[in-house]
Amino acid sequence: MSAMEPTNTHEFPLDHEPIEAWQRVGSAAVSGPAGVDVTTAFAELGSIGGADYGLWEMSVGSMRDVEGDEVFLVISGTGRIEFEESTRPDIDMAPETLVRLSDGEKTRWTITEAPLRKLFIGPSEG
Structure with a gap:
């Protein structure tokens, strides 16, 4: 796929992988419902003006x-971001919610309607 081609953000295929051990919440081996592993997926779609953009x-x-520095727009799903070690209020997410995260913020994501899919924009890493 070329970054110059139109992209259907709802249907773009993403391959999920289980989260890492340090990301799990609580002492359970999994953090999802009914013993199911929580998974995430990611695709970088391109860059513009010193910023990368993609889907997660x-x-x-x-x-x-x-977190790293980023702005994202929720495309589908619902959930909440809680901020650890911060006085920043929790953020409820639903389609059309625009969120700004800052580098180093420690967060807890809880997704209630999945998949929660977002279009993100952040500084290029390389």
């Missing part, structure tokens, strides 16, 4: 993360 999604369940 997560299955139902909870996970921890350490």
Whole structure:
């Protein structure tokens, strides 16, 4: 796929992988419903003006993360971001929610309707 071609953000295929052990919430081996692994998927679509953009999604369940600088728009799904070690209020996410995250923020993502899919834009890493 070329970054110059129109992309259907709802139908673009993403391959899910289980989250890493450090991202799991609580002492359970999995953080999803009924013993199902929580998974995420990612696809970088291109870059413009020193920023990368792409798609990311997560299955139902909870996970921890350490954020990088980014702005994202929720395309599908619902959930909540809670901020650990911060006074920043929680963010409820649904389609059309625009969110700004800052580098180093420690978060807990809980997805209730999946997949939660977002279009993200962030600084290029290379």
